[in-house]
Amino acid sequence: MFKKYFLNGLAAGSFSGLAAFFYYRIYVAALDISFSSIVSTASIFSASLFAGMLIALFCFGIDKLFKKDMTILTNLLLTGGTFVSLIIPFMISLPLDVDHPELFPGLVVPMQLFPVLGWFAFKPMFWN
Numbered sequence: 001m002f003k004k005y006f007l008n009g010l011a012a013g014s015f016s017g018l019a020a021f022f023y024y025r026i027y028v029a030a031l032d033i034s035f036s037s038i039v040s041t042a043s044i045f046s047a048s049l050f051a052g053m054l055i056a057l058f059c060f061g062i063d064k065l066f067k068k069d070m071t072i073l074t075n076l077l078l079t080g081g082t083f084v085s086l087i088i089p090f091m092i093s094l095p096l097d098v099d100h101p102e103l104f105p106g107l108v109v110p111m112q113l114f115p116v117l118g119w120f121a122f123k124p125m126f127w128n
Contacts, residue, residue, distance in 0.1 A: 005056040008126040012118030013052020017045040019118070020111040027107050033100050035107060044111070051115035059119075075120070082116045 021044050028034060059074045066073075089108040094101045 002060055004126045005060040006053075008119065008122055009052040009054075009056025010049075011052075011122040011125070012055060012115055013049035015118040015122065016052060016111075016114035017048035019114045020044045020048055023110060023114075024107065031100075031103060033103055035098065035104060038094065038098065038104070039107070048111075048115055052118065055115060055119050078116050078119065082113060085112055088112075 021041060024039065024041075024044060055078060058078070062070050062074045062077070086109055089105040089112070092104070094104060098104070
């Protein structure tokens with residue numbers, strides 16, 4: 001049973017890592033800025049994959065706890081948790097040598113939405 005959760009989390013994490021990487025490249029090129037001292041390609045992919053696996057463990061835990069499929073509850077909790085996590089980039093204090101620190105949340109906030117969007121996008125593939 002955990003195999004479906006694992007594969008869904010892996011697909012969501014991989015997709016979100018790829019989407020976040022492309023978003024990062026577009027954002028940096030469009031605004032002619034660089035956050036390379038803070039955000040790297042490896043950190044983008046690893047954070048996305050970690051988030052996908054965390055979502056898979058969370059959904060597996062909720063379904064095991066209630067002994068049945070709790071899709072509505074897990075979707076509401078995932079969405080709510082994602083919106084609450086959007087506060088985190090605004091709380092990070094960046095190094096003083098970073099140019100345009102006010103643009104950093106605009107880079108990171110959309111990336112935080114990608115793992116949950118990936119989970120929702122790939123869930124029908126693994127659950128039907």
